[in-house]
Each structure stands twice: as C-alpha cells, then as structure tokens.
Amino acid sequence: MDRQTTTTSQTPVVTTEALTKKYGDRVAVDRVSMTVLRGEVYGFLGPNGAGKTTTLRMLLGLVRPTAGSASIGTNRIGALIEGPGFHPYLSGRDNLRTVARFRGFADAEVERVLERVDLADRATDKYKGYSLGMKQRLGVAAALMGDPELIVLDEPTNGLDPAGMADMRALVVDLARGGQTVLLSSHLLAEVQEICDRVGVINNGRLLRQSTVAEMRGGSSLRVRATPEPEALAVAMRLAGDEGVRRTPAGLALDLPADAAPHLIRELVAAGVDVLEITPAERSLEEVFFEMTSPQLSSVPEMSSAEKEPVS
Amino acid sequence: MSTMTAPVDIGRATRAEMLRLRKWPAVWITLGTWLALSLMFGYLFNYLSYATGDNSFSNEGATKATLLAEMMPANAPNVFLQGMPMFGGALMLVLGAIVAGNGYGWGTWKTVFSLGVHRSGAILGSLAALTVFVMATLVTSFVFDLGLSMLVATTESQDIVMPSLDSVAEAAGAGFLVLEMWALIGFALGTIARGPALSVGLGLVWALVVENLLRGVGQLLDWVDTLTMVLPGTAGGSLIGSIVGLDGADTAPGILDTVSGPQAAITVACYIALAAVVSIVVVRRRDVA
Numbered sequence: 001m002d003r004q005t006t007t008t009s010q011t012p013v014v015t016t017e018a019l020t021k022k023y024g025d026r027v028a029v030d031r032v033s034m035t036v037l038r039g040e041v042y043g044f045l046g047p048n049g050a051g052k053t054t055t056l057r058m059l060l061g062l063v064r065p066t067a068g069s070a071s072i073g074t075n076r077i078g079a080l081i082e083g084p085g086f087h088p089y090l091s092g093r094d095n096l097r098t099v100a101r102f103r104g105f106a107d108a109e110v111e112r113v114l115e116r117v118d119l120a121d122r123a124t125d126k127y128k129g130y131s132l133g134m135k136q137r138l139g140v141a142a143a144l145m146g147d148p149e150l151i152v153l154d155e156p157t158n159g160l161d162p163a164g165m166a167d168m169r170a171l172v173v174d175l176a177r178g179g180q181t182v183l184l185s186s187h188l189l190a191e192v193q194e195i196c197d198r199v200g201v202i203n204n205g206r207l208l209r210q211s212t213v214a215e216m217r218g219g220s221s222l223r224v225r226a227t228p229e230p231e232a233l234a235v236a237m238r239l240a241g242d243e244g245v246r247r248t249p250a251g252l253a254l255d256l257p258a259d260a261a262p263h264l265i266r267e268l269v270a271a272g273v274d275v276l277e278i279t280p281a282e283r284s285l286e287e288v289f290f291e292m293t294s295p296q297l298s299s300v301p302e303m304s305s306a307e308k309e310p311v312s
Numbered sequence: 313m314s315t316m317t318a319p320v321d322i323g324r325a326t327r328a329e330m331l332r333l334r335k336w337p338a339v340w341i342t343l344g345t346w347l348a349l350s351l352m353f354g355y356l357f358n359y360l361s362y363a364t365g366d367n368s369f370s371n372e373g374a375t376k377a378t379l380l381a382e383m384m385p386a387n388a389p390n391v392f393l394q395g396m397p398m399f400g401g402a403l404m405l406v407l408g409a410i411v412a413g414n415g416y417g418w419g420t421w422k423t424v425f426s427l428g429v430h431r432s433g434a435i436l437g438s439l440a441a442l443t444v445f446v447m448a449t450l451v452t453s454f455v456f457d458l459g460l461s462m463l464v465a466t467t468e469s470q471d472i473v474m475p476s477l478d479s480v481a482e483a484a485g486a487g488f489l490v491l492e493m494w495a496l497i498g499f500a501l502g503t504i505a506r507g508p509a510l511s512v513g514l515g516l517v518w519a520l521v522v523e524n525l526l527r528g529v530g531q532l533l534d535w536v537d538t539l540t541m542v543l544p545g546t547a548g549g550s551l552i553g554s555i556v557g558l559d560g561a562d563t564a565p566g567i568l569d570t571v572s573g574p575q576a577a578i579t580v581a582c583y584i585a586l587a588a589v590v591s592i593v594v595v596r597r598r599d600v601a
Contacts, residue, residue, distance in 0.1 A: 085419020
C-alpha cells in the first residue's frame with residue numbers, strides 16, 4: 001500500500017541543480033537535479049555505489065560539489081549519514097548531550113529524543129557497548145534533536161532487527177504525519193514503497209527518474225506466460241504497443257488493465273499461442289527499480305526451460 | 313549552495329568539547345603520565361641520590377647541597393619547566409593529535425558537521441577546550457611540584473621559602489606557550505592526518521628525533537643551522553632555557569640557548585597561531601567522509 005499524501009505542499013525544501021561530484025576522473029554524482037517538497041517522505045533509491053550518500057553529503061555540506069548547487073530551505077535539519085558516529089567512551093546520554101551543546105539545545109531535549117527512540121533505559125551505558133541497532137537508534141535520536149523541519153536519513157534501518165525496522169518505519173511515518181520532511185535513503189524497497197510519497201532513483205551517479213511512487217510503479221498490468229514466446233510477444237506488442245511490453249524472468253508484462261485479459265487470451269489463441277498463465281498484477285517498486293538499474297533484466301533473451309513447462 | 317550551517321558559536325562548541333574531554337580517560341592518562349614524570353625526574357631520583365649519596369644520571373655529580381636546593385619550593389618553577397621541552401611537549405602533542413584525530417576515526421566530526429554546526433566554530437571550540445586542558449595541566453603540575461618540594465623541605469627540616477610571584481608568572485607564561493604550541497601542533501597533525509596514529513607517530517619522531525638530528529647536522533651546514541633556529545623544538549627549548557638557564561651536563565634534555573628568550577617566545581606564538589589557522593583552514597576546505 002502506498003502512503004497517502006496528505007500533508008505535502010508544493011514548496012521545495014531541498015533543491016539540487018546539476019549537482020556533480022568528481023573524484024579524479026570518476027564521476028560519483030552526475031548532474032543530479034532533485035526536489036524534495038515540504039512535508040513529504042522522499043525515498044532516495046539506488047544500488048550500492050550509485051551516488052546516494054555522496055549526494056546527501058553534498059546536500060549537508062559535508063562534501064563540496066564539483067559543479068552545480070544544492071540548497072536547503074531551512075536551518076532546522078537533522079541527519080544520519082552512513083551510520084552513526086559517536087564517542088565510544090561516553091554514554092549514549094553524554095554523546096547526545098555533546099551534540100546538544102554544539103547545537104544549543106537544553107538537556108531536556110536529550111531526554112525527549114532518548115524516549116523517542118526507546119533508548120532511555122540504556123542511556124547511561126557506554127556507546128561502545130551498544131548493539132548495532134542501538135547505535136543506529138542513537139544516531140536517529142541525534143537527528144531528531146530540536147524537532148527539525150527536514151530529516152535526512154541514510155540507510156536508517158541498517159543493523160536493525162525486524163522489530164527495529166518496523167519501529168523505524170513507524171517513526172518515519174509519524175514524523176511525516178507531524179509535517180516534517182523526510183529524505184530517506186534505503187535499500188529496502190518494500191519499505192520505501194510503503195512509506196514514501198515520492199522517490200528518486202539514482203544509478204551510476206545519475207538521477208534516472210523522480211516521481212510519485214504510484215507514477216513510478218505505473219498502472220496495473222497483465223503477466224502472461226505463453227508459448228511460443230515470439231508469437232506471444234508479437235500479439236502482446238500489437239495490443240499494448242512497443243513501450244507497453246516488457247520481458248521479465250517470469251514472462252511478459254503488458255501495460256493493460258485487468259479487464260483486457262479475455263481479449264488478450266482470444267488474440268493469443270487465435271495466433272496459435274498456448275496460454276500457460278495470465279495474471280493481473282501491479283508492479284512493485286522493487287521490480288521497477290531493478291528494471292531501471294539492471295538493464296540486463298529488461299532484455300532477458302528467453303524464458304527459462306522451467307517457465308516453458310505447460311501448466312498441468 | 314546549502315544554507316544549513318548555523319552561526320559560529322564558539323562558547324557552545326567549547327562547552328560541548330569540554331564535556332567529552334573531561335570524560336575521556338585518555339586525557340586523564342596523559343595528565344597522570346606528565347605528573348608521574350614530574351615526580352620521578354623532578355624529585356624522586358634527585359631525592360634518592362640526595363638521601364643515599366649515590367650519583368645517578370639525573371644528578372650528574374651535583375653536590376648534596378645543590379640537589380637539596382633544587383628540590384626546595386623556591387626552585388619549584390624551574391623544576392616545573394624543565395621537563396616541558398621534551399616530555400611535556402611530547403605528551404601535549406599526543407593529546408592534541410587524539411583530540412582532533414579520533415573525531416575522524418569515530419565519525420564524530422561527521423555527526424557534528426552534518427547537523428549544521430559551523431565548522432570553524434566547532435574547531436575553535438575544540439581548540440579552546442584543548443587550551444583549557446593545557447592550562448589545567450599547567451596548574452595541576454605546578455601545584456603538584458610545589459607540594460612535592462614542600463614535602464621535601466619539611467622532611468629535611470628546611471625553611472619553606474616560596475617562589476616569587478614574578479618567577480611563578482614567568483614560568484606559567486613560558487610553560488603555557490610551550491605546551492600550547494605542542495598541543496596545537498598535535499591538533500593540526502591529527503586534523504591533517506584524519507586520525508591519531510599517524511599524527512602521533514610523525515609528531516613524536518619529529519619532536520624527539522628529527523629536530524635533534526637536524527641540530528647536529530646544523531653544526532656542519534650553515535643553512536641547516538639557520539633552519540633549526542625557527543623549528544618548534546628549538547624555540548620551545550630556548551624559551552625554557554632562557555628562564556631556567558643551562559647548567560652544562562646537568563641541563564634537562566630539550567633545554568637550549570640557541571635563540572634569545574623573546575625571539576623564542578615570538579616563534580612559539582607564531583607556531584600556535586599557525587597550527588590553529590592550519591587546522592581551521594583544512595577543516596573548512598576538506599570533504600568530510
């Protein structure tokens with residue numbers, strides 16, 4: 001289920017224009033222009049090494065862009081970038097107190113965020129004794145300090161167990177309900193699909209697409225397993241158009257509504273094609289992501305022999 | 313560009329850094345090491361030589377009367393200063409290097425900077441907190457030395473003659489300059505190296521070995537001799553030497569008379585300013601991973 005957009009305005013809070021970062025000859029981020037709107041949860045997706053963290057670092061001023069610009073329309077920012085960084089010999093509470101002093105917050109704010117991430121009971125423990133999940137939660141606590149308007153979370157669920165992931169998901173949804181803008185980088189696509197309003201997909205340093213989750217996933221489709229495939233493909237392309245047919249490991253995916261299935265079956269049978277399976281389906285964000293970032297998957301030469309077996 | 317960084321507030325940054333420094337065992341270990349060295353080389357070995365009548369490397373044949381006089385309260389400012397060019401400087405260099413460098417290894421600078429804290433303010437706050445600890449080290453060390461000297465005087469039934477305020481002030485000023493210089497050089501090295509290990513290693517090799525070697529080479533090559541006059545070890549050693557004086561083979565290691573006291577003080581002050589500026593400029597300009 002996609003998150004319903006209820007609080008998003010059209011005012012951009014984060015804007016980048018042709019943001020570029022080069023390390024020598026290697027282009028880590030290539031002319032990325034993205035916009036995050038006030039009050040939305042924006043999912044920033046990409047494979048490892050795609051340029052997500054470098055982009056976020058440029059946004060936060062940690063890394064200087066080689067070219068382009070990034071602007072943030074608020075000074076109230078919280079961020080957790082590529083894992084938490086704290087003093088191992090200090091307790092969780094003292095680490096947050098250090099951050100609070102740097103930022104001019106009272107100690108009461110430390111207690112508030114400790115409660116928020118459910119770390120109050122372990123606040124006096126040394127950071128070096130924390131589990132990975134607790135360290136991650138402490139990093140989120142530091143990001144939540146001062147009730148920021150914009151929260152940038154880079155892989156916040158890293159190291160969390162399933163319950164911790166669910167808590168983090170609930171936290172992000174809660175933040176968005178409170179009107180805070182969340183820029184979330186994550187590998188967990190189902191999670192992003194569930195909680196994000198809009199997503200941007202980056203690969204090899206380039207922003208491939210930026211849209212709402214619904215637009216990204218496209219409309220409903222029909223999944224067809226049929227043989228012989230070339231004839232099936234020809235019929236499919238005639239009905240759905242060249243752009244409306246994709247070859248996937250599971251068969252053909254056609255951008256057609258579910259009620260087009262009877263007509264499609266008739267056309268396939270008339271063309272001498274055996275229809276093994278036809279299923280109405282919605283593409284998940286994960287499927288779209290892999291299609292965008294793994295070109296080889298969108299041009300699978302033929303189905304596996306197992307998929308050619310007729311359904312008995 | 314991003315508009316996120318908050319205005320510089322050095323006071324807030326100093327308080328933040330003070331919190332983490334005073335709870336850091338490494339800081340107290342450094343201070344404890346310095347006090348232990350002061351105890352051993354300032355009083356313990358001298359007192360044992362005085363009490364047993366044996367010569368040791370630390371008294372170099374001094375008479376018992378001389379040994380006792382050196383341990384009296386009036387001489388406490390000199391004892392306080394004698395270890396600074398060598399051991400005190402090295403320890404402060406280590407402290408400065410770990411204060412700056414560990415923040416990169418632990419990712420704490422990244423955390424602070426990503427939350428909108430202005431880089432210059434954060435570094436100035438860290439330098440200020442480090443300076444507070446240098447001053448605390450000075451005060452603790454002097455009180456410790458004075459206490460030990462009074463203990464020796466009482467034990468040996470000597471009159472307790474306190475050092476003059478002028479000599480205390482002079483020793484405190486010179487000691488502060490030397491320790492602050494090495495602490496900030498360590499901070500700059502830790503910043504440049506983005507970690508404590510390399511900066512501590514290189515700093516100690518420089519302070520304890522390379523400068524001494526260069527001074528040796530300087531006796532053969534004029535231009536090297538000129539160069540050594542502006543090196544930090546020469547400046548620090550000469551500043552201390554201008555106060556405690558050189559006493560032949562009895563002179564503590566690192567104490568020199570290569571340049572005059574005022575010239576040495578100016579050179580040391582320049583190194584303090586240079587190290588602070590380098591640290592801030594490097595942090596402001598670099599990418600933080």
